[in-house]
Amino acid sequence: MWIIFDLDDTLIDTTGSLTPFRLEQALKKMIDSGLAVNDFTRARFQLWALNKKALSTEEALRIFFSLGEYDKSFLEVGIKEIYEVELPEKFPLESLPGAGNLLQELKDHTLILVTKGHEAIQYKKLEKAGIEPRLFSKIIVSDLKDKGPHYQKICNEMNIPPSQLVVIGDRIGSDLVPAKKLGAWTVQMKWGRGLCFEGLEDYVDFKISKLEEIKRIIDHLGALNSVGI
Ligand SMILES: [Mg+2]
Structure with a gap:
């Protein structure tokens, strides 16, 4: 099988460990x-609480200012700090439980990483979380919100x-709808932002809350393929 992973909140705990730190830096x-x-x-507590329910860090910042307590002309400064400023030497970030083992155990398959963000920042996150880039046959770091064109290109190439x-x-x-439209199988990791998403269920074939559940799904799909279903 060919397996495309997202990075943030799929292999690494961005929302739980890095985002609160980034929000504090932005504040x-x-x-x-x-x-x-x-x-x-x-103010920090307000940001952290909003972030738990928001679909993105930017949305948490926007709601923070929309409450009317703070001068919203500083919103852009905050957004820039979170998305564009290099990570400092020290920052908190963990992989999700079992991520390293899982990637090792799946090494007979072709593993690909497609992640949204800035290249230097995404590679730094991989390093900090102890995930070796060489485990992936291909890594795509993109600014595009829609991952569809990348999935299509990977399939063609x-x-x-x-x-x-x-x-x-x-x-x-952004991760699963374009994959389903291509005809691929989709797995939603119920972690971090994934916990906030409702709807679009037709685009999700499997839901997992632990990474190790992926092995069973891959085995299942491999068996389906081998009998030509
Ligand atoms: Mg993600």
Whole structure:
């Protein structure tokens, strides 16, 4: 099988460990730039609480300012700090439980990583989480929100029949919908942002809450393929 993984909240715990840190950094940067905040701890707590329900870090920041308590002209400073500023030397980030083992155990398959973001930042996250880039036959880091064109290109280049392609990600809209439209199998990782997503269920073939469940799915799909279904 060919297996395409998403990175954030699929192989690494971005929302749980890195995002709260990034939000705190962004808050400090906005304050340094002139944002008036009376109670730093309270503002940080507000951001963290909003982030738990938001579909993206940017959305959490937007809601934070839409509450009307803070001067929203600092929104862009915060967004830039989170998405474009290099990660510092030290930052918190863990892989999801079992990620390293899983990738090793799946090495008889072709593993591909398709992740949204900036190249230097995404590679730094891989390194910090202890996930070796060489485990993947191909790594695509893209600014595009829609991963469909990348999936299509991978299928064309590697001549992959859609029935033998499995895509795993936490976001149904950007990770799984374009995969299903191509005819691939889709697995939703119910982690981080993935916990907030409802709807679009028709595009999800399997849902998992632990990475190790992927092995059983891959075995199952491999068996289907071998009898020509
Ligand atoms: Mg993700």
